[in-house]
Amino acid sequence: MNRRQQVKRRVGKYEVGRTIGEGTFAKVKFARNSETGEPVALKILDKEKVLKHKMAEQIRREIATMKLIKHPNVVQLYEVMASKTKIFIILEYVTGGELFDKIVNDGRMKENEARRYFQQLVHAVDYCHSRGVYHRDLKPENLLLDAYGNLKISDFGLSALSQQVRDDGLLHTSCGTPNYVAPEVLNDRGYDGATADMWSCGVILYVLLAGYLPFDDSNLMNLYKKISSGEFNCPPWLSLGAMKLITRILDPNPMTHKRAGEKKLGNLCYTY
Incomplete structure (x- = not known):
């Protein structure tokens, strides 16, 4: 196992890979569920930025909304996790673009x-x-x-x-x-x-x-x-x-x- 593989970043059970999208408040990375091998999109939000720009309510609403919805034509929210400085939203990985x-x-x-x-x-x-x-x-x-x-x-x-x-x-x-x-x-x-x-x-x-x-x-x-x-x-x-x-x-x-x-x-x- 080379050094790069050894330091592969993990968030919970997810192995984090390349960045696939970047916005003002969030970065989206490709990740893989280490238990099932399933690819996911990992949305990473910086808590400090969220609070500074008064986005906390909007983020809470987005999470609350997506938890209510399970439909084949809506991007699926799998779970939400947090560290001291970051919020991690695990989403369905959709490959076909916009x-x-x-x-x-x-x-x-x-x-x-x-x-x-x-x-x-x-x-x-x-x-x-x-x-x-x-x-x-x-x-x-x-x-x-x-x-x-x-x-x-x-x-x-x-x-x-x-x-x-x-x-x-x-x-x-x-x-x-x-x-x-x-x-x-x-x-x-x-x-x-x-x-x-x-x-x-x-x-x-x-x-x-x-x-x-x-x-x-x-x-x-x-x-x-x-x-x-x-x-x-x-x-x-x-x-x-x-x-x-x-x-x-x-x-x-x-x-x-x-x-x-x-x-x-x-x-x-x-x-x-």
């Missing part, structure tokens, strides 16, 4: 392929809602693909639990990525988490089929105006069914949009 990269590299998708991803997304989101969890930042960068091309929702850092709903039955935190955010989230009068997630699913479906965003502008105020007025055009190659579904989801009228959201999200899979 759906975002697939769109950037391959361009728009054929309708059958887009439909498959959309159905997997909607099934997973519907399941999350049934557990009282709203993601609030659904976008292709947060959708991973496994080795078999199945979609996996990741990054619940901005998710809201139903306990955060105020007395008016609405959420009040503006968050998410502007191009994918529902108009009611932007107008700051409270919004329904499930309906807001559904809007993001509609934007994702459009991106899969068109290869570009329905609402886009370098000026943020102009972008908000386009989203609030539902100002977008469907490309001519979209089928009538896809156009109808996207138009139904991306309806900026809060009343009709809300009514659409109150219908079981899972039903969308069968209308498309």
